[in-house]
Each structure stands twice: as structure tokens, then as C-alpha cells.
Amino acid sequence: MGGPVERPVPEDSAPEQSAADVAPVTVGQGSVDSPSGVERHGMFGVAGSGDTSGFGGLVREPWTAPGAQRPYGSYFDEIVDGLYEAYADAAAAITKVVVERNELTLHIAREHLIGVATALRNDPSLRFELCSSVSGVDYLGSTHRLHSVAHLTSMTYRRRVRLEVSVSVDDPHLPSLTGLYPGTDWQERETYDMFGIIYDGHPSLTRILMPDDWDGHPQRKDYPLGGVPIQYKGATIPPPDERRAYK
Amino acid sequence: MTDAYAPSRATTEGRVYNLTGGDWDQVFGGTDPIHDERLVLNMGPQHPSTHGVLRLVLELEGETVTDARVVVGYLHTGIEKNTEYRTWTQGVTFLTRADDLSPFYNETAYCLGVERLLGVEAPPRAQLIRVLMMEINRLSSHWVWLATGGMELGALTAMTNGFRAREKCLDIFELITGLRMNHAYIRPGGVAQDLPDGYDATIREWIKGQREELQGVDKLLRGQPIWINRLKDVGWIGVEGCIALGITGPLLRAAGLPWDLRKTEPYLGYETFDFEVPTDDRGDCWSRFVVRVAEMWESLKIIEQVLDRLEPGATMIDDPKIAWPAKLSLGPDGLGNSLEHVQKIMNTSMESLIHHFKLVTEGFRVPPGQVYSKVESPRGELGAHIVSDGGTRPYRVHFREPSFINLQAVAALSIGGLVADVIASVASIDPVMGGCDR
Structure with a gap:
């Protein structure tokens, strides 16, 4: 597979939702950064008793992926350059570029997601024809803790890029990619089911893996886990996150 | 009209009957059978032709399918959530149970991701063993597809022969890992244990047996008129449709695009093996049959090359902070x-x-960050999106399951066709509900 392949973009490939339909994220861009993990003390998750282990003084701070500086290396510069050429608002759209472990992550402001994805799919120098995966991550402890992560694949150039959009629990809306990549239908339903991220413009955003009448979104980090009652003087096996264990 | 077996109610879509048995003449006595024959048929989730707990809601006009909806989730067991409360090594034990027909692919996709987060690589012998196990697994998985697909179309000998051949694959798994399924054999940093004595002769003998079984498929099915009629020109989907719906694997290759991650984005040294990526150009159920059987022949070629290359060496990374201590x-x-x-x-x-x-x-700590690692499973691109917060447990593990994504094609494959062809179409997708629902 050599250079760009000239292929006409089909007439009906326009996204069903325009960028204007989506409210911009109201807070400053700096707070879009989401550290992974919450601050932790000690090693065993024990609270209340004295520091019997001697590890109680350990503090592990949440980690935030550092933004990458140019040159990004590999083919990543070409993708970002191509996106700047193909999408006029790219500077506002890309809130952060992360390059780690030979993978490119573009953090996108949600009002620009459709525009960026359209450019990535249609531009001859980008050609990300396939949306491999859409899933969610809950970075508990930050304002925009819910992340919707899309992995795009360019079959023409054999490249990959990850688009990450972060939203808050109070306003968990972002545009649906189903107009561009119909295959994200079920994956967005799953992400809604598990994280409560609402994809505006999705044809039927209903639960898919959990029962229809389920309460809450189980993959959120603050979703309560179940303990198991046992037949010994009313004792229970505590839920996994409350057990005494290395953390 | 009231009937104890078929209560009806008026809806905006017309009168809806809930058929539970009884006299059909009486049930349909008040309707025009020619022009008012729309039937909503619920198939599954326990129907024997839906590959486990898959539910199809089909809307029929006579025998023609006018609408098809797919309901999944009956086998959701929270595997992804569970891994967040276990160590990185224990994650393998959960994920091997996701897609129960291709456990080694789940394990490998996950372990390759964890290893990339750690910045380590398994020793060469372990990598070859992983390739060996995955390719044997491709055969065993495709045998189950042939067996169950054949059974659903009434080819019962295809079923008995397919499961017989798959049993021989499971014998090899048992010889090497100790278990027929749920192996947890591939671990971050390598594999759980080395190959047993005499593996080489056993596997070479097994290859001979598999070749005979594959020739049996040709003799039994390839020229059989019923098999041809049930598969040819049934359940068509083209390359554009596949890419739009995110469909990969044999469906995409049967539509004509030679997209195989082993060739396009090689991992575990697949670029050094000599094998072909079979494709076909019809994009129907027959093409998928042809492509899958051809893939099985190619897998045998890879297995032979692995056996030729295997040299004594370590099977677990030489890093006492990661490697599982016990043997x-x-x-x-x-x-x-x-x-x-x-x-x-x-x-x-x-x-x-x-x-x-x-x-x-406690397990080992994995540096924070995220990766997306992918392997070409028997059903297509199996991806693992793994996030670490620097702790001893995964922060998030998401599996991009080809069964889950490929099942979205059911409507495209079956609408406009006959209800009997829905069976052939679903079978040709080869969904595994354990993987789909996770």
C-alpha cells in the first residue's frame, strides 16, 4: 500500500450531527486533564487501626500523562499535521497530545469530536476508515472523570490513533460517532450502560449488557460492590474493595 | 377475539397476537392471511441454532425477514470489572474465560498489553509457544464453528466430525497446559510452564491427523449440493459494509480484503513465518466457509514452522520482580x-x-499509562485496552471483542432473506457469546 488513494467521499457520509449542536465544555481546558487513580496512603488499605505495618506513611499521588512535545516521532507528526490541514479548528479541538508506548492519543474537546473524526476518516492523507473500539474509563477524582476512548485504524496506511474525550458526571454528553462509523452503535451502548456516558445523536441509546431495569452504571469507580452474606452469626464477606489486601 | 393460548391486544402497529400454542386456524380466523401476515418471531435466547444465549427478534412477512434485532447480554459476567480487583497476573485467569473458544487469544492480547506497559518482552521460546498455542486454538475454534454451523444447517456428520477433530486439539491443550479450557497458561512475561517431554512427536502426529480431518471436510461438504445451496448467495456483506460496521476477521476476508493483523501489524514475530492470508470474493456464507477452512490449512503450516524453530530456552522473563516464582x-x-x-x-x-x-x-506494579494491544483472533481483531494507574491491579481492562462487534451484521446479513437463511448467516458470523457479553 503506497501513497494516498484517491477515492470519492460518498454523498451521504456527512455526519448526522454538526459541531454546533453540541455545547462546548464550559470549564477551562486545563481542567480537562484527568489524573488516573486517586491518592492512596499505605499499602494495605487499612484505616482506623494504628500503623502496624510501617507502610502507613506511604503516599502515592495520582498520575497524569505528560503532554508530548514535537517532534512526536514515528508517524504521529504526520497525523497531527494532516489533521491541522484537514480541520480548520484543530488547534482548539486538540486539548492535549500524548505519546506513550508508541501510541498516539489525541485529547479532543467534545464539541469538535465530530469534526475531527470526519477529517480523520475522509482526508486522503489520514484515512482512518475503521473505528476499532469505543470504550470508557472512569478517572475518579477529577472533574471530567468520564473518558470516552475511541481507537481508530487507518487500513490504508496501517496506522492507529486514539481519541479521548472527557466529560463530567453532571454533564456526561458527547456526540455519537454512529453517523460516521455505524459499527460504534453497540460499543457506545455498552459505554453508556457501564459508565453513563450519553452519546447525543445515537439512534437508540439503551442498555446492552446489563438488564434494562438496572440501576446505576457498574463500571464507574464509585459504584458500590456487593458483599456476600454467609451463614455465620450474620457475618458477611466484604466487597473486594474493602478487603484487607495489598493495594 | 379471546383465546386462552393467544391473547391479543391492539397497538398502533396493528393487532398483536402472543402465540403460545393452540389452534392456529382459530387464532388467525379474524385476519387476512395474505395481506396481514406480519409476524414477530422471538428466536432464542435458548434456541439451539443461535450459538448459545443469543436472542433474535425477527419480523417476518411470510418467510421473508423484514427486520432483525439482536439482543445480547445474557452471559454478561462482569469480567472486565472483576479484573480491576485482582492482580495483573490473576487478570489472565478471568480473561481466558471471556471467549471460551479462543482462550489463548484473550490471554495473549492481554499479556502483550501488560508487557508493553511494563516495557518488557517475553523470551523467544515463550513467544514461539504463544504462536503455537494460538494457531492450534485457531483450528479448535474453527472446528467448533464448522461443527455447530453444520449442525444448525442439518449436517450432523459435520458436527460429529468437527467435534472429533476439535477434541484432538483439546488433547494437545491438555498435554501442554494441563487443562482443556480456562488455561491461564500465557502469563505476563512468558508462559506458565515449559512444553512437556515428547511434545514434538505428539504435535506432528496431531498435524497429520488434522490434515486428514480437513481432507474429510472437502470430501464431505465441499461438493455436497445441500451444503452448497444453503451457503451460496446467502448472507452477503461487502467490504464497505464490513468496514462501516467495524467487522474484521474471516467475514472481511471473505468479502475480499486481505486484512489480517498477523500480516498488517505483525506481533510475536508473525512477519517471519511463511503463510498466506486466504481471501474470497463472494462475501457470502460460502466464502466464509472457504476462507475459514483455508485458514486452518495455513495454521497447520505455521505450527510446523514453530516446531522446527523451537529451541531450548527460558519460557518466562528473567526478571525476578515480574516472573512468577514457582514452577x-x-x-x-x-x-x-x-x-x-x-x-x-x-x-x-x-x-x-x-x-x-x-x-x-501483592503482584507486581505496572507503570501508569494506557495501551491498546491487538491480535488476530479466529473471529477478527481482538483488542485489549488496558489502563494502569501504577498499582498492582489493572485500573481498567476493556476487550474489543470481535464477536460483539461482528454480531451487529446480523441485520445486514438477514433482512430480505428467508428465515431459514438467518440460521446460516448467524452461524457464518461465528459469534461466541461468552466473548460477546464478557
Whole structure:
């Protein structure tokens, strides 16, 4: 597979939702950064008793992926350059570029997601024809803790890029990619089911893996886990996150 | 009209009957059978032709399918959530149970991701063993597809022959890992244990047997008129449709695009193996049959090359902070920790005991970050999106399951066709509900 392949973009490939339909994220861009993990003390998750282990003084701070500086290396510069050429608002759209472990992550402001994805799919120098995966991550402890992560694949150039959009629990809306990549239908339903991220413009955003009448979104980090009652003087096996264990 | 077996109610879509049995003449007595024959048929989730717990809601006009909806989730067991409360090594034990027909692919996709987060690579022998296990697994998975797909179309000998051939694959799994399924054999850093004595001769003998079984498929099915009529020109989807719906694997290759991650984005040294990516250009159920059978022949070629290349060496990374400390061995009282290891930690080295304890209970820490690792499973691109917060447990593990995504094609494959062809179309997708629902 050599250079760009000239292929006409089909007439009906326009996204069903325009960028204007989506409210911009109201807070400053700096707070879009989401550290992974919450601050932790000690090693065993024990609270209340004295520091019997001697590890109680350990503090592990949440980690935030550092933004990458140019040159990004590999083919990543070409993708970002191509996106700047193909999408006029790219500077506002890309809130952060992360390059780690030979993978490119573009953090996108949600009002620009459709525009960026359209450019990535249609531009001859980008050609990300396939949306491999859409899933969610809950970075508990930050304002925009819910992340919707899309992995795009360019079959023409054999490249990959990850688009990450972060939203808050109070306003968990972002545009649906189903107009561009119909295959994200079920994956967005799953992400809604598990994280409560609402994809505006999705044809039927209903639960898919959990029962229809389920309460809450189980993959959120603050979703309560179940303990198991046992037949010994009313004792229970505590839920996994409350057990005494290395953390 | 009231009927104890078919209560009806008026809706905006017309009168809806809930058929539970009874006299059909009486049920349809008040309707025009020619022009008012729309029927909503609920198929599954326990229907024997839906590959496990898949539910199809079909809307029929006579025998023609006018609408098809797919309902999944009956086998959701929260595997992804569970891994967040176990160590990185224990994650393998959960994920091997996701897609129960291709456990080694789940394990490998996950372990490759964890290894990339750690910045390590498994030793060459372990990588070859992973390729070996995955390719044997491709055969065993495709055999189940042929067996169940054949059974659903009424080819019962295809079923018995397919499961017989798959049983021989499971024998190899049992020989190497000790288990027929749920192996947890591939671990971050390598594999759980080395190949047993005499593996080479056994596998070569098995290859001979598999070739005979594959020739049997040609003799039994390839020229059989019923098989051809049930598959040809049924359940068509083209390359554009596949890419739009995110469909990969044999469906995409049967539509004509030679997209195979082993060739396009090689991992575990697949670029050094000599094999072809079979494709076909019809995009129907017959093409998928042709492509899958051809893939099985190619997998046997890869397995032979692995056997030729295997050299003695380590099967687990030489890093005592990551490598699983114990080695299993067969003692007089069954499989357990090797005697040398027990003697070392109990008699000679206190540090080794501490080390063993820490690694097994606490596990190792993985530097924070996220990766997306992918392998070409028998059903298409199997991706693992793994996020670490720097702790001893995964922060998030998401599996991009080809069964889950490919099942979205059911409507495209079956609308406009006959209800009997829905069976052939669903079988040709080869969904595994354990993987789909996770």
C-alpha cells in the first residue's frame, strides 16, 4: 500500500450531527486533564487501626500523562499535521497530545469530536476508515472523570490513533460517532450502560449488557460492590474493595 | 377475539397476537392471511441454532425477514470489572474465560498489553509457544464453528466430525497446559510452564491427523449440493459494509480484503513465518466457509514452522520482580510446586520465600499509562485496552471483542432473506457469546 488513494467521499457520509449542536465544555481546558487513580496512603488499605505495618506513611499521588512535545516521532507528526490541514479548528479541538508506548492519543474537546473524526476518516492523507473500539474509563477524582476512548485504524496506511474525550458526571454528553462509523452503535451502548456516558445523536441509546431495569452504571469507580452474606452469626464477606489486601 | 393460548391486544402497529400454542386456524380466523401476515418471531435466547444465549427478534412477512434485532447480554459476567480487583497476573485467569473458544487469544492480547506497559518482552521460546498455542486454538475454534454451523444447517456428520477433530486439539491443550479450557497458561512475561517431554512427536502426529480431518471436510461438504445451496448467495456483506460496521476477521476476508493483523501489524514475530492470508470474493456464507477452512490449512503450516524453530530456552522473563516464582511439576501426589522450589524457599533462602509471597499475594506494579494491544483472533481483531494507574491491579481492562462487534451484521446479513437463511448467516458470523457479553 503506497501513497494516498484517491477515492470519492460518498454523498451521504456527512455526519448526522454538526459541531454546533453540541455545547462546548464550559470549564477551562486545563481542567480537562484527568489524573488516573486517586491518592492512596499505605499499602494495605487499612484505616482506623494504628500503623502496624510501617507502610502507613506511604503516599502515592495520582498520575497524569505528560503532554508530548514535537517532534512526536514515528508517524504521529504526520497525523497531527494532516489533521491541522484537514480541520480548520484543530488547534482548539486538540486539548492535549500524548505519546506513550508508541501510541498516539489525541485529547479532543467534545464539541469538535465530530469534526475531527470526519477529517480523520475522509482526508486522503489520514484515512482512518475503521473505528476499532469505543470504550470508557472512569478517572475518579477529577472533574471530567468520564473518558470516552475511541481507537481508530487507518487500513490504508496501517496506522492507529486514539481519541479521548472527557466529560463530567453532571454533564456526561458527547456526540455519537454512529453517523460516521455505524459499527460504534453497540460499543457506545455498552459505554453508556457501564459508565453513563450519553452519546447525543445515537439512534437508540439503551442498555446492552446489563438488564434494562438496572440501576446505576457498574463500571464507574464509585459504584458500590456487593458483599456476600454467609451463614455465620450474620457475618458477611466484604466487597473486594474493602478487603484487607495489598493495594 | 379471546383465546386462552393467544391473547391479543391492539397497538398502533396493528393487532398483536402472543402465540403460545393452540389452534392456529382459530387464532388467525379474524385476519387476512395474505395481506396481514406480519409476524414477530422471538428466536432464542435458548434456541439451539443461535450459538448459545443469543436472542433474535425477527419480523417476518411470510418467510421473508423484514427486520432483525439482536439482543445480547445474557452471559454478561462482569469480567472486565472483576479484573480491576485482582492482580495483573490473576487478570489472565478471568480473561481466558471471556471467549471460551479462543482462550489463548484473550490471554495473549492481554499479556502483550501488560508487557508493553511494563516495557518488557517475553523470551523467544515463550513467544514461539504463544504462536503455537494460538494457531492450534485457531483450528479448535474453527472446528467448533464448522461443527455447530453444520449442525444448525442439518449436517450432523459435520458436527460429529468437527467435534472429533476439535477434541484432538483439546488433547494437545491438555498435554501442554494441563487443562482443556480456562488455561491461564500465557502469563505476563512468558508462559506458565515449559512444553512437556515428547511434545514434538505428539504435535506432528496431531498435524497429520488434522490434515486428514480437513481432507474429510472437502470430501464431505465441499461438493455436497445441500451444503452448497444453503451457503451460496446467502448472507452477503461487502467490504464497505464490513468496514462501516467495524467487522474484521474471516467475514472481511471473505468479502475480499486481505486484512489480517498477523500480516498488517505483525506481533510475536508473525512477519517471519511463511503463510498466506486466504481471501474470497463472494462475501457470502460460502466464502466464509472457504476462507475459514483455508485458514486452518495455513495454521497447520505455521505450527510446523514453530516446531522446527523451537529451541531450548527460558519460557518466562528473567526478571525476578515480574516472573512468577514457582514452577509447576508433576509429583507423586499430583501437579504442584516443584520440589526444588519448595526446598529453596523452605530450607535455604528466606529471601526467596518473601519474594514468592510478595509476588503471589501483592503482584507486581505496572507503570501508569494506557495501551491498546491487538491480535488476530479466529473471529477478527481482538483488542485489549488496558489502563494502569501504577498499582498492582489493572485500573481498567476493556476487550474489543470481535464477536460483539461482528454480531451487529446480523441485520445486514438477514433482512430480505428467508428465515431459514438467518440460521446460516448467524452461524457464518461465528459469534461466541461468552466473548460477546464478557
